[in-house]
Ligand SMILES: Nc1ncnc2c1ncn2[C@@H]1O[C@H](COP(=O)(O)OP(=O)(O)OP(=O)(O)O)[C@@H](O)[C@H]1O
Ligand SMILES: Nc1ccn([C@H]2C[C@H](O)[C@@H](COP(=O)(O)O)O2)c(=O)n1
């Protein structure tokens with residue numbers, strides 16, 4: 001496991017300097033199991049889960065100014081401009097007393113990553129990466145049955161292409177910083193969580 005735990009980050013930028021921030025970015029391709037494992041981390045370790053995709057879907061549902069643009073991009077499997085997504089994450093972080101965040105599905109590319117650093121003024125302590133073969137991701141997404149507009153084979157193929165083209169520089173960046181924790185995402189949900197659990201158990205002492 002390529003991981004070194006780090007001290008909590010003192011909020012800077014938009015977030016209160018009084019708040020001890022402990023940020024985990026949760027990465028992986030579509031259907032790799034990010035949301036499923038985040039729910040288990042919340043249950044076991046008391047984090048606040050902010051899914052970038054879910055925040056964008058809520059923005060569509062609320063008929064906001066950016067809603068139509070976001071919907072068009074999601075249908076095409078494209079990445080929404082970083083400023084829009086980071087502002088939604090910022091709102092989510094500010095509305096929470098707890099400083100322990102799981103930021104799921106973010107950063108999707110280098111633009112996302114640098115926008116977060118600039119706007120939020122913080123870095124993740126840990127970056128989880130769920131490593132899953134494409135065929136398994138396709139199977140899981142097609143079986144998901146949650147009515148998402150992007151859970152169809154055409155959009156999945158586009159999302160997988162975007163993922164393959166943009167995730168590596170982000171993974172590489174955090175790997176070089178000793179923050180990357182790669183998790184084998186094949187197995188049952190519980191088996192996978194037993195690979196995730198030690199990462200958070202190890203961090204309990206430094207929060
Ligand atoms: N280990 C697993 N084995 C089989 N199915 C799984 C496993 N983990 C999650 N699933 C199922 O696969 C589907 C996708 O999982 P999940 O929504 O957690 O993925 P995700 O990485 O958040 O995807 P997305 O990026 O599209 O939001 C869900 O229906 C979930 O119940
Ligand atoms: N950082 C992000 C996260 C998500 N999106 C858009 C594009 C994705 O295909 C879609 C669904 O995300 P998921 O729920 O699969 O994490 O939301 C984005 O543009 N930028």
Ligand SMILES: [Mg+2]
Pocket residue numbers: 034035051053105
């Ligand atoms: Mg998800």
